[in-house]
Amino acid sequence: MSKRPHIRFIINPTSGPKSKVDMAAQIQLHLDHGKFSHDVVYTQRAGHAPELASEAASSGCAIVVAVGGDGTVNEVARGLLHTDTALAILPRGSGNGLARHLLVPIMPQGALRVLNKGHVTTIDSGSINGHPFFTTAGIGFDAYISSVFAGNKKRGLQSYVELVMKEVRNYRHLPVKASINGAVIDTDCFVMAFANAAQYGNNAYIAPEADIQDGLLDVCLVRRLDIIKALNLSYSMLTNQLAHADSAEYFKTTHVQVETEEPMMFHADGEYMGKTSAFDVHIQPLSLKVVTPQISIA
Ligand SMILES: Nc1ncnc2c1ncn2[C@@H]1O[C@H](COP(=O)(O)OP(=O)(O)OP(=O)(O)O)[C@@H](O)[C@H]1O
Known part of the structure; x- marks a missing residue:
């Protein structure tokens, strides 16, 4: 060399x-x-x-x-x-x-x-059941979409949005038990997203306050979805704002455990990972060097 x-x-x-x-x-x-x-x-x-x-x-x-x-x-x-x-x-x-x-x-x-x-800086990464992720991981609807999209011949934003619009009416929440910051939450779960970065991609912000260097995961929990909540959540995601508390709840933490009554799908960085009924999600602080423009990336 x-x-x-x-x-x-x-x-x-x-x-x-x-x-x-x-x-x-x-x-x-x-x-x-x-x-x-x-x-x-x-x-x-x-x-x-x-x-x-x-x-x-x-x-x-x-x-x-x-x-x-x-x-x-x-x-x-x-x-x-x-x-x-x-x-x-x-x-x-x-x-x-x-x-x-x-x-x-x-x-x-x-x-x-x-x-x-x-210009090099260092960022956090996450892991879900041992699978590293750098942007987001999740269980529920977003994982379901990644599983369907994986088999889709058509790629791109338009096919993705069409798929979400079609499937959102059919997908049903499931009961889960989540341990976050020492509290146990028994809840329905339409989607639980674990964000290292703020967005899924395409400037769709699932966790507007996520800081990729703070040693914390931002968890976004959507318990149930109806048309009003779906509109509120979509608007918030596209305008990079927190959703109304009736639509989504947000937590910052280093570790989340989730148990589900029936196996649920999960994804890591949009790649479908399979179905299981126990999830262990961690942050790995400052674990990856990255090249970035010389401006703040929080
Ligand atoms: N030579 C290859 N042939 C087939 N699959 C590959 C090859 N190289 C990588 N892959 C797989 O392709 C998957 C998808 O890649 P990637 O996410 O970069 O593209 P994309 O799906 O077109 O992008 P996006 O997810 O933004 O739509 C990767 O997870 C990887 O496992």
Whole structure:
């Protein structure tokens, strides 16, 4: 490896819209080659990116760039947790939740400008039943949507919104017992979201007050949903405000345990993880180095 800090780009060729942007060409054009050496690798399958990222970290690579959506970001970040190698993002997904929270530009040229400056900070991550997440995890409706969306041939924001509108009328809350901050809450649960970052992606804010460096998870509990609450919640999410207390409750904590009467679906960073009836959700404070613009990212 040369004396210049090395950057590995991990490109998921299946991510995002089928646009004509050639990411390898963008990297060649806009990366500061005087400052960094680099290599570009492509994922061959789901689950390949953590191996490529952790191999880069072991060989002393300074920065690994996830070129993809939040699924790819999750996989690359998993391979870099608790190492000195920083994650950077070249967003290619439809939601780009972590990139948006970190104020990384969505267009390749802007994201590469941030990378060239190389400003590194450290953020928290979360884990749900041992699966790391960096943006949000959740049980209930959002996990159900991630399970249906995973099998959807159509991607993108419009298909996602159509899916949510169609399914929200059919999905029913389920009883859960949650332990948060020493209190046990027996409640119905339409959705319980665990937020490290403030948004799901696409500027849909599930936890407007989430601070990615405070060592805390922001929990958003929606007990039941009717049309009025759904409208209030959607409006709040799109305007980055807390929902009315009748629609959603918010908690800040380091650890949540949830038991459910029947198995419930869960997701990590929008990827469907399966169904189970016991959940253990933790924050891992300041566990991942990331490249960000040199501005406050709280
Ligand atoms: N070469 C590959 N072939 C098939 N799947 C892959 C490959 N590389 C990565 N994956 C899987 O693709 C999944 C989805 O990737 P990602 O989230 O980046 O794109 P996306 O689904 O298009 O974006 P968004 O979630 O924002 O819509 C990842 O979780 C990863 O497991």
